[in-house]
Amino acid sequence: xxxxxxxxxxxxxYLHLVTDPGFLPALGNTLALIxxxxxxSIGLGLAxxxxxxxxxxxxxxxxxxVISPFFVMPPVAALIWKNLLMQPTSGFFAWxxxxxxxxxxxxxxxxxxIAIGLIVAWQWLPFACLILLTSLQSFxxxxxxxxxxxxASALAILHHLVLPHLARPMAIxxxxxxxxxxxxxxxxxxxxxxxxASTNLAFLVYSQVMFQYDIGxxxxxxxxxxxxxxxxxxxxxxxxxxSLDA
Amino acid sequence: MSNIVLERVSKRFGDTLVTDNIDLVIPAGKFxxxxxxxxxxxxxxxxxxxxxxxxxxxxxxxDGADMGQTPPAARGLAMVFQSYALYPHMSVRANLxxxxxxAHTPPRDIAARVExxxxxxxxxxxxxxxxxxLSGGQRQRVAIGRALVREPKAFLFDEPLSNLDxxxxxxxxxxxxRLQQDLGxxxxxxxxxxxxxxxxxxxxxxxxxxxxxxxxxxxxxxxRPTNRxxxxxxxxxxxxxxxxxxxxxxxxTTIGFRPEHLRLDAxxxxxxxxxxxxxxxxEALVHVQLEDDTMITARCTEDTALHPGAPIAFTPDPAxxxxxxxxxxxxxxx
Numbered sequence: 001x002x003x004x005x006x007x008x009x010x011x012x013x014y015l016h017l018v019t020d021p022g023f024l025p026a027l028g029n030t031l032a033l034i035x036x037x038x039x040x041s042i043g044l045g046l047a048x049x050x051x052x053x054x055x056x057x058x059x060x061x062x063x064x065x066v067i068s069p070f071f072v073m074p075p076v077a078a079l080i081w082k083n084l085l086m087q088p089t090s091g092f093f094a095w096x097x098x099x100x101x102x103x104x105x106x107x108x109x110x111x112x113x114i115a116i117g118l119i120v121a122w123q124w125l126p127f128a129c130l131i132l133l134t135s136l137q138s139f140x141x142x143x144x145x146x147x148x149x150x151x152a153s154a155l156a157i158l159h160h161l162v163l164p165h166l167a168r169p170m171a172i173x174x175x176x177x178x179x180x181x182x183x184x185x186x187x188x189x190x191x192x193x194x195x196x197a198s199t200n201l202a203f204l205v206y207s208q209v210m211f212q213y214d215i216g217x218x219x220x221x222x223x224x225x226x227x228x229x230x231x232x233x234x235x236x237x238x239x240x241x242x243s244l245d246a
Numbered sequence: 247m248s249n250i251v252l253e254r255v256s257k258r259f260g261d262t263l264v265t266d267n268i269d270l271v272i273p274a275g276k277f278x279x280x281x282x283x284x285x286x287x288x289x290x291x292x293x294x295x296x297x298x299x300x301x302x303x304x305x306x307x308x309d310g311a312d313m314g315q316t317p318p319a320a321r322g323l324a325m326v327f328q329s330y331a332l333y334p335h336m337s338v339r340a341n342l343x344x345x346x347x348x349a350h351t352p353p354r355d356i357a358a359r360v361e362x363x364x365x366x367x368x369x370x371x372x373x374x375x376x377x378x379x380l381s382g383g384q385r386q387r388v389a390i391g392r393a394l395v396r397e398p399k400a401f402l403f404d405e406p407l408s409n410l411d412x413x414x415x416x417x418x419x420x421x422x423x424r425l426q427q428d429l430g431x432x433x434x435x436x437x438x439x440x441x442x443x444x445x446x447x448x449x450x451x452x453x454x455x456x457x458x459x460x461x462x463x464x465x466x467x468x469x470r471p472t473n474r475x476x477x478x479x480x481x482x483x484x485x486x487x488x489x490x491x492x493x494x495x496x497x498x499t500t501i502g503f504r505p506e507h508l509r510l511d512a513x514x515x516x517x518x519x520x521x522x523x524x525x526x527x528x529e530a531l532v533h534v535q536l537e538d539d540t541m542i543t544a545r546c547t548e549d550t551a552l553h554p555g556a557p558i559a560f561t562p563d564p565a566x567x568x569x570x571x572x573x574x575x576x577x578x579x580x
Contacts, residue, residue: 142331145298150345150396151319160344164335 013220020217022196022204030200030228033117034181040121042173045128046166050158052129053136070126074186081119082108082191108191112198116187124181128173135169136162171240178236182229201225248309248322248399248432249274250295255304257287257294264290266456268304272400272434273449277426280436281443282453283479288436291453292402295434296325308399324393325402328409330385332377338364338388339373345396363391366425383414390422400432407442419446440480444468452476474574477502483531485568486542498569498577505531507566508544514561516542523552534558 017023048066052059069077085092086107094104107115139162147157183202192198194207201221208218250272257265265287272278280288293299295306297318306313313321333341339360340347346356364370367387377385386406393401403422407415423446426433437443443450444464452459452467452475460467460476471477477485485502492515493501508516518536525548532544532552544560546552569577 140329140331142327142329143333145296145318146325146327146331146392147333147344148298148318149296149323149325150348150392152344152348156348160336160348161333167335 009216013216014224016214016217017220017224022199023221025196026199026201026204026221027228029113029198030182030202032113033120033184033200034178036114036117037121037124037181038174038177040117041124041128041177042132042170044121045125045132045173048125048129049132049136052133066129067126069123072123074123075190077123078116078119078187078190081115081122086115108198112192112195116184116191116198119187119191120181120184124177127177131169131173132166135166139165168240175233175236175240178232179229182225182232201228250400250432250434251305251307251310252291252295253305253307255291255294255301255306257290257299257302264456265294268458270451270458270461272432274432275430276448277423277433277435277446278449278451279443279447280434280451280453281440281479282438282459284438285455286453287456288438288451288453289404292325292404292434292436296323296402297321322396322399323402324396324398324400325404326386326389326393326406328405330377330389330406330409332385332388332392334377337374337376338369338380341377341388342369342373342391342395345392359395363394366394367391382410383418386410386418387421390425394429398431400434401426403433403435405437406435407437408439422446441482444480450480452479454479470576471568472576474500474502474570474576477568477570477576483543483545488540488542490538493569496567496569499572500570500574502568502570503562503566505543505545507563508542508560509563510544510546510550510558511561512559514559516560516562518542518558520552520554520556520558522554532558534560 052063052066055062072080083091086105088094088104088106088109091104093107097104105111143161144157147161152160184200185202185206188194188198188200188203189206194203199207202225205218205221205225208214208221212218252268252270252272255265255268256263268291280291282288290299294301297313297316301314308321308323333344336344342360342363343356346359351359360373361370364373367390369384369387369391372380372384372388377388380388389406406422407418410418419442422435435442435446447464449461450464450467451461454475460472462470467476467480471480474487478487481504483505485504486508487500487502489500493499516534516536518534520532521535521541522533524531524533527548530546530548530550530552532546534542534544536542542560552558571577
């Protein structure tokens with residue numbers, strides 16, 4: 001590197017970043033991935049928690065199974081999903097598709113972001129499920145009985161009493177997961193290895209450095225990621241704080 | 247107004263028989279109190295009536311219809327819980343109207359009923375508050391209001407006053423009783439507090455270990471307990487019991503007399519030493535150690551000079567002595 005290249009460039013790196021055709025898709029991918037994983041992990045986590053609270057048969061084993069994805073390292077989880085489940089010719093999903101005579105989906109070619117979202121959601125499901133399960137167990141029994149005597153169906157009790165009771169833990173899950181999901185990396189690295197359809201901000205920083213050797217733009221992207229995280233955290237903390245006050 | 251009839255109702259939890267062959271009639275429009283020490287099955291029986299527990303054996307009839315298989319809501323009963331069980335994230339208005347809302351009552355009718363009940367219970371100014379912003383007594387009234395809104399066949403109260411302080415408790419006691427009489431509703435009230443039972447009930451049911459010990463009007467139970475347990479449980483301070491030669495003189499295994507039926511008498515046959523004196527202002531409770539070390543309690547006027555350690559003698563009122571046989575059953579009841 002020549003001496004002359006080390007001069008102050010102002011916001012030029014940021015300009016390069018935002019005009020980079022990869023930047024906006026990466027930003028969009030980051031947010032879409034977070035939204036997808038949150039929806040799946042909270043939705044499915046709630047369903048599982050409701051099931052685990054009731055079902056008596058094999059509950060201990062079931063709970064262990066539900067918790068176990070949390071212990072699998074992200075690259076390992078991604079490899080398992082990529083090679084065992086989502087592999088388009090020999091994978092488990094392809095086999096299921098063949099049972100129904102449906103052509104198998106080439107997950108990482110046709111829907112890479114959704115595929116990565118599924119893997120990450122699988123890893124975060126235990127977290128959501130466990131927090132919701134403990135909250136469900138703290139739901140007041142007399143309140144449920146009072147509602148039963150008031151004539152509320154199981155669905156009405158879920159809607160009017162249980163879900164409001166779960167608002168706080170859900171806000172906590174939302175906040176915690178969002179913070180961690182901003183920096184999803186290993187799952188992208190191991191499966192698609194980037195590409196416009198699945199690169200998020202964290203991966204953009206990495207690829208700018210490793211493939212474009214552009215430390216300036218990478219650093220700018222890093223700063224943008226930090227600012228984004230802070231902005232999201234600010235609103236999340238405010239929203240969660242409000243729900244904790246209520 | 248509805249009457250509730252229990253026929254040979256039994257319930258077990260595992261190996262424990264919680265209620266054993268209960269036969270009981272809860273008359274329409276009357277205030278029935280279930281009373282007994284903790285773990286005597288009174289709350290379980292209430293929950294069986296409400297439908298929150300299933301009856302193992304026997305029948306439950308409400309207005310003559312067998313309710314054994316009827317889900318709780320369809321029995322037409324309302325329950326006030328010990329913890330009040332208010333819905334915490336709903337306003338008082340929504341709490342009161344919840345039963346009507348899930349029954350798809352038109353909103354205008356809900357509003358009218360809620361307003362009417364709120365007025366009756368003096369809750370009108372609190373309708374938009376959340377339960378967390380209410381005092382204990384106000385929460386209690388919301389819980390009662392939530393039951394009233396449904397216009398139930400009968401009210402079930404599960405120790406509703408145990409979370410209130412003493413002053414509020416006696417006030418709510420009167421309020422609940424007045425409400426019940428004004429509206430003429432059938433009520434079952436569970437408590438372990440015999441004073442609540444005595445002051446509120448038309449009919450008291452005394453429970454012990456899953457069985458009914460005695461059923462009757464408060465004063466009848468107070469004056470003519472059918473066994474030693476009821477005699478000792480109803481009334482405060484508790485009845486004094488003596489056994490041995492003193493009881494044998496009355497032809498009984500045990501005799502009992504209440505603290506107010508002891509007369510100070512220097513030549514009385516119950517001689518002992520004053521141990522402690524509880525001054526209540528209008529009267530004094532004297533705890534006396536008799537010569538054979540039995541402790542008895544007497545109710546005296548405050549103008550009696552009483553000092554711990556001083557000798558004292560009583561004569562029990564012979565007409566007020568209760569006699570019990572070796573099985574603790576009362577002799578000559580009635």
